[in-house]
Amino acid sequence: xxxxxxxxxxxxxxxxxxxxxxxxxxxxxxxxxxxxxxxxxxxxxxxxxxxxxxxxxxxxxxxxxxxxxxxxxxxxxxxxxxxxxxxxxxxxxxxxxxxxxxxxxxxxxxxxxxxxxxxxxxxxxxxxxxxxxxxxxx
Amino acid sequence: xxxxxxxxxxxxxxxxxxxxxxxxxxxxxxxxxxxxxxxxxxxxxxxxxxxxxxxxxxxxxxxxxxxxxxxxxxxxxxxxxxxxxxxxxxxxxxxxxxxxxxxxxxxxxxxxxxxxxxxxxxxxxxxxxxxxxxxxxxxxxxxxxxx
Numbered sequence: 001x002x003x004x005x006x007x008x009x010x011x012x013x014x015x016x017x018x019x020x021x022x023x024x025x026x027x028x029x030x031x032x033x034x035x036x037x038x039x040x041x042x043x044x045x046x047x048x049x050x051x052x053x054x055x056x057x058x059x060x061x062x063x064x065x066x067x068x069x070x071x072x073x074x075x076x077x078x079x080x081x082x083x084x085x086x087x088x089x090x091x092x093x094x095x096x097x098x099x100x101x102x103x104x105x106x107x108x109x110x111x112x113x114x115x116x117x118x119x120x121x122x123x124x125x126x127x128x129x130x131x132x133x134x135x136x137x138x
Numbered sequence: 139x140x141x142x143x144x145x146x147x148x149x150x151x152x153x154x155x156x157x158x159x160x161x162x163x164x165x166x167x168x169x170x171x172x173x174x175x176x177x178x179x180x181x182x183x184x185x186x187x188x189x190x191x192x193x194x195x196x197x198x199x200x201x202x203x204x205x206x207x208x209x210x211x212x213x214x215x216x217x218x219x220x221x222x223x224x225x226x227x228x229x230x231x232x233x234x235x236x237x238x239x240x241x242x243x244x245x246x247x248x249x250x251x252x253x254x255x256x257x258x259x260x261x262x263x264x265x266x267x268x269x270x271x272x273x274x275x276x277x278x279x280x281x282x283x284x285x
Binding site for chain 1: 161164165167168169170171173175185186187193194195198199202203218219220221222223224225228275
């Protein structure tokens with residue numbers, strides 16, 4: 001959990017490595033999110049449009065980063081802004097590692113904020129998404 | 139046909155969604171996010187949040203229930219490039235949110251395959267009192283179709 005005291009720009013945190021993405025997980029995410037694009041659940045459809053098979057929802061990977069940010073925030077800080085730019089594709093079997101580094105620490109109107117630069121990468125270090133979160137301490 | 143700047147400001151119809159505990163649990167489970175703040179009433183009540191909240195990306199599941207914009211978009215040209223959530227307060231189970239999508243911006247940039255258009259779509263989510271809760275901002279790359 002983060003503490004405002006002692007946070008330094010450039011500081012890194014322990015990464016979160018998620019279990020490999022599964023096809024069942026993609027079906028669950030489709031159902032829960034309402035994103036029924038068959039590219040994420042139907043291998044036959046995915047092959048028809050030139051892919052090897054289904055790929056994960058970009059928003060699922062953002063969900064992993066969101067889980068990680070909330071783990072770091074714990075109950076000491078609240079998230080004000082959270083964004084992600086989508087990069088490479090994630091396939092079933094891929095293991096996603098979330099990491100963060102402190103980009104900025106500042107105060108505004110008597111409240112303390114920290115800006116985290118976020119990365120989601122596949123096992124081979126290939127970046128599948130990068131993002132940023134702004135946290136406000138309670 | 140490329141999009142015209144006149145679409146900026148276009149709004150969809152307001153739609154109302156209820157944030158349901160069971161749905162939030164299913165959404166967190168699909169991600170594999172076991173944070174107790176989403177499901178454990180006692181734990182969340184004793185936290186600074188004072189009650190259950192929802193995962194950071196949860197508003198995307200609400201936005202997907204929305205009505206489309208009064209606008210012809212070619213889905214084959216659309217690529218979800220970026221997503222952002224701007225929180226004014228956490229979304230909580232039990233919230234009833236009044237949501238509206240609007241075209242926030244349209245701009246052009248030179249890309250590898252010529253001039254590309256970028257479309258910014260905001261779904262604003264407000265509470266019953268009209269206070270902003272969260273904005274879900276989608277950045278869409280509107281690509282030229284391959285010839």
